[in-house]
Amino acid sequence: MILSIVSYGHDVLRQKCIEVEQHDPELEALITNMWETLYGADGCGLAAPQVNVPVRVFLVDSKLTYESMAEEDREYFYDGDTGIHETFINARIAEYSEDTWIDEEGCLSIPAIARDVERPWSITIEYVDRQFQPQRKTFSGITARMIQHEYDHIEGILYLDYLTPRQKSLLKDKLRKISEGEITAEYPMKFTK
Numbered sequence: 355m356i357l358s359i360v361s362y363g364h365d366v367l368r369q370k371c372i373e374v375e376q377h378d379p380e381l382e383a384l385i386t387n388m389w390e391t392l393y394g395a396d397g398c399g400l401a402a403p404q405v406n407v408p409v410r411v412f413l414v415d416s417k418l419t420y421e422s423m424a425e426e427d428r429e430y431f432y433d434g435d436t437g438i439h440e441t442f443i444n445a446r447i448a449e450y451s452e453d454t455w456i457d458e459e460g461c462l463s464i465p466a467i468a469r470d471v472e473r474p475w476s477i478t479i480e481y482v483d484r485q486f487q488p489q490r491k492t493f494s495g496i497t498a499r500m501i502q503h504e505y506d507h508i509e510g511i512l513y514l515d516y517l518t519p520r521q522k523s524l525l526k527d528k529l530r531k532i533s534e535g536e537i538t539a540e541y542p543m544k545f546t547k
């Protein structure tokens with residue numbers, strides 16, 4: 355089932371999300387619906403608060419991004435990484451690299467806007483996967499960027515928070531229009547605060 359994606363301005367996007375306790379049918383259904391919603395929106399990552407459920411669950415698919423990229427653009431897929439298709443449950447980022455890089459990001463909750471964001475090049479993350487198996491893995495490059503963007507969502511952080519006050523003030527009018535439903539996307543969205 356495709357779920358509505360909440361827009362910028364909705365309170366749920368500012369909540370620090372809670373851990374899920376166990377792998378139950380309700381959680382499994384949420385994850386299935388989130389994957390369907392992600393692909394329906396042609397996205398590469400989605401966090402549970404974006405479908406109005408404030409729990410520490412997010413999805414990242416950098417595999418599709420890798421496959422759709424021209425060979426010469428794959429330099430930010432690092433050291434044999436051909437992308438991941440992964441469900442992250444109860445994640446905690448344990449380590450961030452000191453190296454950083456800048457790339458453009460967008461967000462399904464903030465349609466029609468993309469801005470450059472500086473982020474650590476690699477991270478080490480602890481989580482449980484969809485089978486509820488504990489994992490500890492290190493990711494770099496584009497995959498690490500996508501994970502950090504989604505991880506921020508479960509902490510109540512948006513990529514806009516990294517922009518300068520001037521960049522933010524230039525976006526003010528657009529953001530108001532998004533939160534009021536005047537700027538929409540091709541996928542179903544929820545605007546009510």
Ligand SMILES: [Zn+2]
Pocket residue numbers: 460461462463503507
């Ligand atoms: Zn996002």
